[in-house]
Amino acid sequence: MPDISPARPDDAESRSAYWEAVHDGKGVDAVSWWQSVPGLSLELVDAARLGTAEPILDVGAGWSTLVDHLVERGYRDLTAIDLSATALRTVRERLGPSGDQVVLQVADVLNLRLGKRFALWHDRAVFHFLTEPDERSDYLASMERSLRPDGFAVVATFGPDGPLTCSGLPIVRYTHLELAAQFSGYQLLSTSGEDHVTPWGSTQQFTAVLLRRVG
Template sequence: MTTPNQHWNKIFSSKTDPDLGWYEGDASQTLKFLDLIPLGEAVTIFLPGAGTSVLVDELLARGHKLILNDISDEALNKLKSRIGMNDRIIWLHHDISKPLSDDLPQADIWIDRAVLHFLLEETAIQGYFANLHSAIHKGGYALLAEFSTSGAPKCAGLELHLYSVEEMAERMGVEFKLVTHENFTFINPFGDPRPYIYALFRKYDG
């Protein structure tokens, strides 16, 4: 049986970035939500599925500190080759549905573009949200961007859990307040529309 690590390593090792179905050459949709957050430059941002995203380059250019995680070490190695080593980055090769190390610094912002929807088992989903809750300090933010309920049922050969903003809010719990959300249709590199739901939450600081 192929493990998630093997599945994603095969994809990242056999395709160039523009051949990936989720590839974005322009991270402006995510950055638009980031610009709504009243924080300074030197904040820490956690990406639970960094992949080889150009968002990483944009965040570094803004002066942010980053915690970059991916289940694929192949993706992380490709990303390291592109951007180089940097003392503002913590690298993690981890299954985000499993508990994170207590040694990690807390983040100001959690940005997930197309990671959560790959988790199907309830225990894995709950593990993801437990990590999200513990990784963000009070007053911090979480941006979730997942396939919406009108989206495709599969991606990268895998079944998906499609999300509504209502389910996102319910799973985030009373500790988080929904700031804003938006339906967004991403046109993938092959010209196919992929409906997403983007939702920004803030963790109560009281």
């Protein structure tokens, strides 16, 4: 399955500092994951067929434009979290008045306690950074606290032919079935993927799943 290399931030403080440094002082096109239109994410959110009043959570949002597009589609209860305050400030400025109701919060997905249950959990490229079993366990605990019993999860990672690292950190690559198998108590509803073209023209294979919580 994965190809993992050693050194990496392994506590909340070092993770926060790392991702703040990734975003600070850079343009959006300086990061490999940038997309003006997050087509894969929108495809799977659409497949969940949620009403526009349903609460949606985007974890590890960074500079993602997902909330922008969901606002345009009429969704009214949106929350995005990230470890980088700089990234979230950029999103706030970009959204302008149309995004006044969007909650943008600095938070760690490995210890997430928002005091609210969501109808859909969205993660594009956070889970694949979790190279240790205890990190994946903490992530799943955060998801369980945050997601309704019948809620949906959209999770995307690098696929089996994707890069071995992202933003200088080791990652875990997954096939669709390997990724779905990480989520005990969730039903696999559909799979998808894309060959994402970075701002500098290289290609990254992404694997994505739509899950529904049943446990």
